[in-house]
Amino acid sequence: MKIRLNNTDEAFDEEDLTIAELLLLKKFTFKMLIIKINGNLVKQENYASAAIHEGDDVMVLHLISGG
Amino acid sequence: MKFEEIKLLLGNKTVGIAGCGGLGSNCAVALARVGVGKLIICDFDIIVESNLNRQFYFYNQIGLKKAPTLKANIHKINPKIDVIAYNIKLDSSSIVALFRDCDVIVEAFDRADMKQMILETVLVEMPNTLIVSGIGMAGWGNSNTIRMSQYGKLFICGDGVSEVSEEEPPLSPRVGIVANMQANTVLEILLKDKK
Numbered sequence: 001m002k003i004r005l006n007n008t009d010e011a012f013d014e015e016d017l018t019i020a021e022l023l024l025l026k027k028f029t030f031k032m033l034i035i036k037i038n039g040n041l042v043k044q045e046n047y048a049s050a051a052i053h054e055g056d057d058v059m060v061l062h063l064i065s066g067g
Numbered sequence: 068m069k070f071e072e073i074k075l076l077l078g079n080k081t082v083g084i085a086g087c088g089g090l091g092s093n094c095a096v097a098l099a100r101v102g103v104g105k106l107i108i109c110d111f112d113i114i115v116e117s118n119l120n121r122q123f124y125f126y127n128q129i130g131l132k133k134a135p136t137l138k139a140n141i142h143k144i145n146p147k148i149d150v151i152a153y154n155i156k157l158d159s160s161s162i163v164a165l166f167r168d169c170d171v172i173v174e175a176f177d178r179a180d181m182k183q184m185i186l187e188t189v190l191v192e193m194p195n196t197l198i199v200s201g202i203g204m205a206g207w208g209n210s211n212t213i214r215m216s217q218y219g220k221l222f223i224c225g226d227g228v229s230e231v232s233e234e235e236p237p238l239s240p241r242v243g244i245v246a247n248m249q250a251n252t253v254l255e256i257l258l259k260d261k262k
Contacts, residue, residue, distance in 0.1 A: 032180065036190070061218070062227065063180075063183045064203055064229070064230040065179045066205050067086060067089055067090040067177035067182075067201055
């Protein structure tokens, strides 16, 4: 499957993935994230169920302190 | 476009600034200098000496509340700007209430959990609102890692990776780059298609 991840094209062997699986594959272990699929916010409690499909536009934003 | 024309266009715009620390104080000053008509600035904190390594306050203002003091400092630069200062700790409902009529919101918090709170609030409850966030600015050097990325109505300024710590404090130069990049992004949004 090919998706857009953080404004970059990415290809995965899997046909589809949940957000939790994507985070594992990409080694995104950070706790505080903002995740959107096609512009819609995915809450943390839905990471295990939210599915990513071919052509989806996914944003995984790491929130870090400083300002 | 001439500066007089730019000022005319910006004069009837409103920008909300969530946080008056390193990002918010410097971003607000940049927007005031170019003539954004109305700024809504919010912070619950008071000025301490360690803030002066990056925030737009003065030594004799230590101990004062940030939001009203920033308003006073902005008015020393440009008294024509309408500045609404709230001494408040923002939460989901006050963000919606206070920033409802803003053309753009600037996220200028320091703590990651507060950044998460405002971004989730705006994405879910104010889906048509543009927000410019500052993420990743600790330490010094590496100027070229600081950039702007757009995800729909969310604009991220910063390097995205450098978190503040004891060994990598937030310092004026890099925080100032991100704060001014946020202000520059706000201008880009407000003056879109006006070149």
